[in-house]
Every structure is written in structure tokens, then in C-alpha cells.
Amino acid sequence: MTVKVLLADDQALVRAGFRSLLARSRDLSVVGEAASGTEAVAQAARLGPDLVLMDIRMPGIDGIEATRRILAARPETKIVILTTFDTDEHVFEALAAGASGFLTKEVEPAELRRAVAVVAAGEALLSPGVTRRVVAxxxxxxxxxxxxxxxxxxxxxxxxxxxxxxxxxxxxxxxxxxxxxxxxxxxxxxxxxxxxxxxxxxxxxxxxxxxxxxxxx
CATH class of the missing domain: 1.10.10.10 (Winged helix-like DNA-binding domain superfamily/Winged helix DNA-binding domain)
Known part of the structure; x- marks a missing residue:
């Protein structure tokens, strides 16, 4: 079964990088991209992705509100937040909105593919050390x-x-x-x-x- 992934980030270079990394796995398929929270909500409704890689800081509605709206319409969608833990002050809010995990944009290629597969399979993405730090x-x-x-x-x-x-x-x-x-x-x-x-x-x-x-x- 191929996991359909939607990339939501306002930086085209970041989206291109993630698309390239995910393309190396036969079980993952990037079905669309969004440059804003509003676009992410619309693309999720149109494409029905299994998982969304969601940046927090984007034009229009941010990734947190986009997460809420996507999950309200399609609760089965999995959302993984893309963040830098030292600068984003909204990670917990995003998780409380229903996100299933979080990744840094510096994630290693193999870890990115593994993380997407894990979350798409119904598990949550919890890095032990980061979980204690962020949630606490x-x-x-x-x-x-x-x-x-x-x-x-x-x-x-x-x-x-x-x-x-x-x-x-x-x-x-x-x-x-x-x-x-x-x-x-x-x-x-x-x-x-x-x-x-x-x-x-x-x-x-x-x-x-x-x-x-x-x-x-």
C-alpha cells in the first residue's frame, strides 16, 4: 500500500527537498504541495492524503489552524508538524490540535522516511528526549x-x-x-x-x- 503524502511549507526549496527524499521510497508518494495553511486545507480536501507534513509558520492561516481544519473534515488524516524546537513556541498547541508527531527540518533522510511510514501506520512519532522537553x-x-x-x-x-x-x-x-x-x-x-x-x-x-x-x- 502506497502512503499518499501532502507537503505544506511556504518555502519551495524545503518542499523540493522533502519531495526528493520521499521519492526514494516505493511505499511513499507525494500527491501535492501547499505553500500556505489555507492551501493545505484545500489540497487535503481535494487529494485526500494519508499524511500531511505541516510547517507551523506559513502565510494566511498557520499550520496549527490548518491542522484543526483538516482533522475536523478528515479525522483519519495523519499530520506531522515540521518545526525547529528552539524557535517554535506553538508545538504543544499543534499537538493538542491533533497532530500525530513532529520532525525537525534537519531530519536525516532515512529517519524522515521511517517517520512517515510509522505515523501512516497509525503510530505516533515520539522521540523520547524531545517528547519530555517539548511536552513538559x-x-x-x-x-x-x-x-x-x-x-x-x-x-x-x-x-x-x-x-x-x-x-x-x-x-x-x-x-x-x-x-x-x-x-x-x-x-x-x-x-x-x-x-x-x-x-x-x-x-x-x-x-x-x-x-x-x-x-x-
């Missing part, structure tokens, strides 16, 4: 005291805490002395019980509910 930085400062999420079992709460600290399924498995498949099952069940889109939204909820303190991990 942008999560609300007035989070309530740490309390379990009532819908979850004790073990699922434990797993969610580890996800929010940026651990992968393999790392969770080692931490809890369980198999990676069991760790993945716990994560999947937590996502379903809490009604969130994916792993990224699970992390955000954990911080918002105070399940993990900012800076923890």
Missing part, C-alpha cells in the same frame, strides 16, 4: 496534583506514566519486566479507554492531568 515545556503550568486516570488499571496508569516520560514500548517492557508486545497492548488499551487519537495525545493528557510532573524523567 508547553503543558499547562497549573496541572492538578498527580492522580491516576480512573478509567485505567493500575498497570495501565503505570505504563502511561512511562509513555509520558518518553519511553518506547521496548523501554517500557524493560522497565516493567514485561514483553514489548504486552507493553504495546497496555498502551493501545489506554488510548482506547481514554478516547485519545494516539500516543502523542496520551502524553498530552498525562501532563494535563498531572499524572506526570513537568520535568519528570
Amino acid at each position: 515545556r508547553f503543558a499547562g503550568a497549573a496541572a492538578p496534583p498527580s492522580t491516576p486516570l480512573e478509567a485505567l488499571t493500575a498497570r495501565e496508569n503505570e505504563v502511561v506514566r512511562l509513555v509520558a516520560r518518553g519511553l518506547s514500548n521496548d523501554e517500557i517492557a524493560r522497565e516493567l519486566v514485561i514483553s514489548p508486545l504486552t507493553a504495546k497492548t497496555h498502551v493501545t488499551r489506554a488510548i482506547a479507554k481514554l478516547g485519545v487519537r494516539d500516543r502523542v495525545q496520551l502524553v498530552i493528557l498525562a501532563y494535563e492531568r498531572g499524572l506526570v510532573a513537568r520535568g519528570e524523567g
